[in-house]
Amino acid sequence: MSETTTSSSSSRASTTIPSTPNMETTPTVEDAPNGMSRDEFRQYGKETVDYIVDYLENIQKRRVVPAIEPGYLKDLIPSEAPNAPESFESVMEDFEKLIMPGITHWQHPRFHAYFPAGNSFPSIIADMLSDAIGCVGFSWAACPAMTELELIMLDWFGKMIGLPAEFLPLTENGKGGGVIQSSASECNFVTLLAARFEVMKELRQRFPFVEEGLLLSKLIAYCSKEAHSSVEKACMIGMVKLRILETDSKFRLRGETLRNAIQEDRNLGLIPFFVSTTLGTTSCCSFDVLSEIGPICKDNELWLHVDAAYSGSAFICPEFRPLMNGIEYAMSFNTNPNKWLLINFDCSTMWVRDRFKLTQALVVDPLYLQHSWMDKSIDYRHWGIPLSRRFRSLKLWFVIRMYGIDGLQKYIREHVRLAKKMEQLLRADPKFEIVNEVIMGLVCFRMKGDDELNQTLLTRLNASGRIHMVPASLGDRFVIRFCVCAENATDKDIEVAYEIISQATQHVLHDSVKAAIAEEDEEAVALEEMVADLNIQETTVDNKGITRQASADGPRHLERQLSKEEILAQKQHESLAKKRYSVPVPVVATGEPDAEPCCSPTILVSS
Numbered sequence: 201m202s203e204t205t206t207s208s209s210s211s212r213a214s215t216t217i218p219s220t221p222n223m224e225t226t227p228t229v230e231d232a233p234n235g236m237s238r239d240e241f242r243q244y245g246k247e248t249v250d251y252i253v254d255y256l257e258n259i260q261k262r263r264v265v266p267a268i269e270p271g272y273l274k275d276l277i278p279s280e281a282p283n284a285p286e287s288f289e290s291v292m293e294d295f296e297k298l299i300m301p302g303i304t305h306w307q308h309p310r311f312h313a314y315f316p317a318g319n320s321f322p323s324i325i326a327d328m329l330s331d332a333i334g335c336v337g338f339s340w341a342a343c344p345a346m347t348e349l350e351l352i353m354l355d356w357f358g359k360m361i362g363l364p365a366e367f368l369p370l371t372e373n374g375k376g377g378g379v380i381q382s383s384a385s386e387c388n389f390v391t392l393l394a395a396r397f398e399v400m401k402e403l404r405q406r407f408p409f410v411e412e413g414l415l416l417s418k419l420i421a422y423c424s425k426e427a428h429s430s431v432e433k434a435c436m437i438g439m440v441k442l443r444i445l446e447t448d449s450k451f452r453l454r455g456e457t458l459r460n461a462i463q464e465d466r467n468l469g470l471i472p473f474f475v476s477t478t479l480g481t482t483s484c485c486s487f488d489v490l491s492e493i494g495p496i497c498k499d500n501e502l503w504l505h506v507d508a509a510y511s512g513s514a515f516i517c518p519e520f521r522p523l524m525n526g527i528e529y530a531m532s533f534n535t536n537p538n539k540w541l542l543i544n545f546d547c548s549t550m551w552v553r554d555r556f557k558l559t560q561a562l563v564v565d566p567l568y569l570q571h572s573w574m575d576k577s578i579d580y581r582h583w584g585i586p587l588s589r590r591f592r593s594l595k596l597w598f599v600i601r602m603y604g605i606d607g608l609q610k611y612i613r614e615h616v617r618l619a620k621k622m623e624q625l626l627r628a629d630p631k632f633e634i635v636n637e638v639i640m641g642l643v644c645f646r647m648k649g650d651d652e653l654n655q656t657l658l659t660r661l662n663a664s665g666r667i668h669m670v671p672a673s674l675g676d677r678f679v680i681r682f683c684v685c686a687e688n689a690t691d692k693d694i695e696v697a698y699e700i701i702s703q704a705t706q707h708v709l710h711d712s713v714k715a716a717i718a719e720e721d722e723e724a725v726a727l728e729e730m731v732a733d734l735n736i737q738e739t740t741v742d743n744k745g746i747t748r749q750a751s752a753d754g755p756r757h758l759e760r761q762l763s764k765e766e767i768l769a770q771k772q773h774e775s776l777a778k779k780r781y782s783v784p785v786p787v788v789a790t791g792e793p794d795a796e797p798c799c800s801p802t803i804l805v806s807s
C-alpha cells in the first residue's frame with residue numbers, strides 16, 4: 201500500500217494518510233460536470249475544514265441563540281428550487297448570511313441548555329469518512345466492517361462503563377449484545393417492544409383461548425415522574441398502560457413505591473411487565489435506586505430497563521459506578537455517547553442481556569435481505585426499527601482511540617467539577633437556591649421568589665443572546681437548568697455565566713420592585729382619592745351633626761386612625777414583601793392507582 205503525505209497548517213506538523221490500493225489500471229469515471237468535481241471537492245473540502253475551525257474558534261463572538269422569529273427563512277430563500285446549478289461560493293455565502301443567523305450554537309461556551317451535544321474533531325472526521333464511504337450497513341454482508349466494528353465498540357464501551365459481562369457482545373458463550381441506535385427514545389421504544397413480545401409469548405401459552413387484544417389491554421409498565429417523555433411515547437405507540445410513579449425527596453424512584461404499585465395493579469387484574477428506570481434524569485439528573493428496584497423486578501419477572509442517556513458515559517469513571525448498583529438485575533441499558541462523550545449525533549448505544557429476546561420482537565426476513573453468512577454473523581437490521589444504518593461505530597472508534605480512556609475520564613471529571621463550582625457560586629449568593637443534588641454536570645437552581653419571577657429571569661437571560669438555559673419543573677416548581685456543555689469549558693466560563701445570571705437576577709428584582717412601586721403609585725392615587733372621598737363624607741356627616749364614626753363595612757384603616765401616609769407606606773411594604781418572597785402554591789399531580797388515565801388513555805400518574 202503506497203502512502204501519500206499531506207501538509208497541514210495545524211500544530212501537528214504532517215499527517216500520513218495511506219492511499220487506497222489501486223485495483224484498476226484504467227482511469228475511473230470522469231468527474232461529473234455538475235455538483236462538484238473531485239478537484240473542487242479537494243479545494244472546497246479543505247476550505248470547509250478551515251471554516252469549521254474558524255467557526256468553533258470564534259463561536260463566542262456570536263449570540264448563543266438566534267434573534268429571529270418563526271418563519272424568518274421563508275422570505276429569504278426562493279420559493280422554487282433552482283433549475284441551473286449554482287456555485288459553491290454562492291451557496292456558502294448564503295449559508296453564512298441566511299442559515300447562520302438562525303442557528304442555536306450548541307457548542308458555544310455559554311450554551312448551558314438541555315445536555316451537551318457531543319462534538320469533537322476526531323468524531324467529525326470519522327463522520328466525514330462514514331459519509332464518504334456511503335454504506336448502508338443493515339446486514340453483515342451489506343458492509344462487514346460496519347457490523348464488526350459496531351460489535352467491538354459495544355464491547356469496548358460496555359467494558360469502559362463497567363457493564364456486567366453478560367451484556368457484552370464478545371463475552372464467550374454469552375447471550376448479550378450491543379447495538380447503536382439513533383436515539384435514546386428509540387432505545388426506550390425497542391426495549392419496551394422486546395419486553396412486550398416476551399410477556400405476550402408467555403401469556404399466549406398460558407391463556408391460549410384468550411383474545412390477544414384483551415391480554416394486551418392488561419399489560420402495565422412503570423416509570424417515575426422524572427423519566428424522559430420518550431418512555432410515555434413508547435407506551436403510547438406500544439399500546440400499553442403506563443403508571444407514572446412518585447419519587448422521593450431526591451427525585452428518585454424507590455423500591456417500595458414500585459412494590460406497592462405492582463401489588464395494587466395485580467389486585468386490579470393488571471399484568472405488570474416492564475419498568476423503565478433512569479440513571480441521570482432529564483430534569484435534574486437524579487438516579488433511581490436500582491439496587492432496590494432490581495430485586496423487585498426479579499421477584500415479579502418484570503423486564504428492567506435502564507435509561508442512562510446522559511449520565512451513562514460518566515460511568516467510565518469508576519467513582520460514579522456505585523450509582524448503577526443493581527445493574528445486574530437489568531435486562532437492557534442505554535446511554536448516548538452523542539450527549540456526553542464527544543461523539544457527534546447520532547450515536548445511542550444500547551445493550552441487552554439476551555439478544556434473542558430483542559431480535560425475536562423485530563425480525564422480519566425477506567429473501568432479498570438474506571445472505572450466505574447469516575449463520576455466522578449478526579445482522580443489525582433485526583435490532584432496531586430502520587433497515588438502513590449509518591457507520592456510527594467509526595466515530596466511537598476514532599474518539600475512544602484519540603482521547604484514550606484517560607482523556608475521556610478527564611473530560612467528564614472536569615465537567616462535574618465545573619458544575620460543582622457553579623453550585624457553590626449560586627449557593628453562596630442569597631438570591632438563589634439549589635434544587636437538585638449536583639452529582640454530574642447539571643445544576644438546577646432558582647432565584648428566591650415565585651415561579652413568575654424565575655420565568656421572567658430565564659426569558660430575560662435567553663433573550664439577551666448571551667447565555668442559553670432551559671427550565672424544568674421539579675416538585676411542581678419552576679427551576680432553571682444549568683448544564684456544563686462545552687468540551688473545553690473553563691473556570692472562567694463558569695464565572696462569566698454566574699455573573700450574567702447574577703446581574704440579570706438583580707435587574708429582574710429591580711424591575712419587580714419598580715413595577716411594584718408603579719402599581720403602588722396607582723393604588724396610592726386610588727387610595728388617596730378614596731380617602732379624600734371619605735373625608736368629604738365625614739365632613740358632610742359632621743356638618744349634619746351626626747356622630748362621627750366609620751361605618752362597619754368601611755375601610756378598616758380609618759378605624760385604626762392611621763395617617764394617610766402611614767397607610768400608603770404600609771400597603772407598599774406589604775405588596776413588595778409579597779412580590780419578593782411569595783411561593784407558588786404547588787399543584788400536586790397524584791391519583792389513585794385506579795384513577796382515570798391522565799394525558800393519554802394509557803397514562804396513570806400515581807403516588
Ligand SMILES: Cc1ncc(COP(=O)(O)O)c(C=O)c1O
Pocket residue numbers: 315382383384385386428430478480481482507508509510536548
Ligand atoms: C434520560 C433521557 N432519556 C431519553 C432522552 C431522549 O434522548 P434522544 O434525544 O436521544 O431520544 C433524554 C434526552 O435528554 C434523556 O435525558
